[in-house]
Amino acid sequence: MEKIFYFLILICVTPQLFATDKAAVISRDTELFSKPFKDAETITELSTQTAIIILKRKGGWYQIKTDTKEGWVRLTHVRLARKNKAQQDPDNNVGEILSGLATGREKSDQATTATAVKGLSEEELRNAEPDVDALNALDNFAVNENFDNESGLQTHKIDYLAGDGPEIKKTTPNEEDEL
């Protein structure tokens, strides 16, 4: 019953969350797949610097469109178009190139005024006087170790990864039922 409940939550929540419509470019030659799986049918090859629009993210995949095609590419083979955080309307060259394609703009709440950046600059850190009262006040919001998570998140057993080289350890498969 519980599982059905979370499944329903999932269904309701999934489609909206990563709806982004962001301008981006392909950062290395890659394949455009029909579905977000590496064994899925390849629609076409996309070369580096191809301008794209990201429609949404699903795990390690972006659903994207080019000026003629739509499909899925690996998340790590994409680079978002650069923008100025300070500007309400992002400085977005790729967006201009693809102006006919762009269906949305960046979230407006990402815009802040650069002139008023406060707190934790190099200078403010240099001049900081230790604030022990603020430190002690953090206790008010602490959550203890026996916290029963209310989120429905399922834990997994996964080993740490060994370095950057080819020697990457495999994940331990999910064996929750066996514990």
Place this chain on the structure above:
Amino acid sequence: MKSFLRLTSLLFLVSISLPTSAIDFGGFGFGGLESEEEGNSIDIGEIFDGIKDISRTITGIDEEAEIEIGRDAAAVLLGASKPVNDPDLQRYVNKVGRWVVNQTSRPHLPWRFAVLSSDHVNAFATPGGNIFITDGLLRTLNGEAELAAVLAHEVAHVIQKHHIKAMSSLNTSGLSGVLKLAGQTSSGQSNQLTTAMVGQVKDMYLRGLDKDDEFEADRMGVVIASRAGYDPFALVAVLQTLDSINPEDSSLALLYKTHPPASDRLDRLDPALAQFEDSIDESPLLEKRFNTYVARRP
């Protein structure tokens, strides 16, 4: 088959309950350097030995001292920026953080999480389990999985005692010098940090950690957040967002002074993600509570 699975589960439990040193320096940290050491000049060998000595000592640091140093460091950071006055938000971030740290080998530390009212894009950890994320970074995040990814990166620094290592390498007397400073603080007037300790802490946060420790925290953070049931690719999404912000933007100044560029971090993280490639993790996305406490704030 069943008993095999039990055995692997047991082995897994044993492996996560090993001291962090087994993960830190046995597998890929300094072990790799050690094997490349042969054939190098004596000087380099000596440097490596020195690093290994520091590492060995740090691994053995008394947890109480680690926590005390971390409290000093946290007090200094809180001197530069105060927590956002929003109890619901602070409690929420602590719940996400607590769920994340419960998937590590050190859940018993006095973990404290706080959102600081700074527009800078940054996050900090101090030894012993104080984790800070700036409001500036929080507002660039899309969803709880991205928040968990940032917290898990910081948590990894604490698990691996990266800050103790960094402070020890800055102090001419190494770890013993840092411990001496910390001891002066706690034996002096109550809650008074010595000027020397404050200076040491500031030096470390202005200089940043070892770049390899940052890459390691990225890799470990992905695993910790995934253990907690979050999307393994959320950290990639965060780094891509950072990479898309103009690096000249002043809100990123300290972050980029103390961290490798986001594009380098993405490149280094890439091979570690292969194992997750087709695991489209259908974890609940928790949009509602993220929106309630984070996204829909004024």
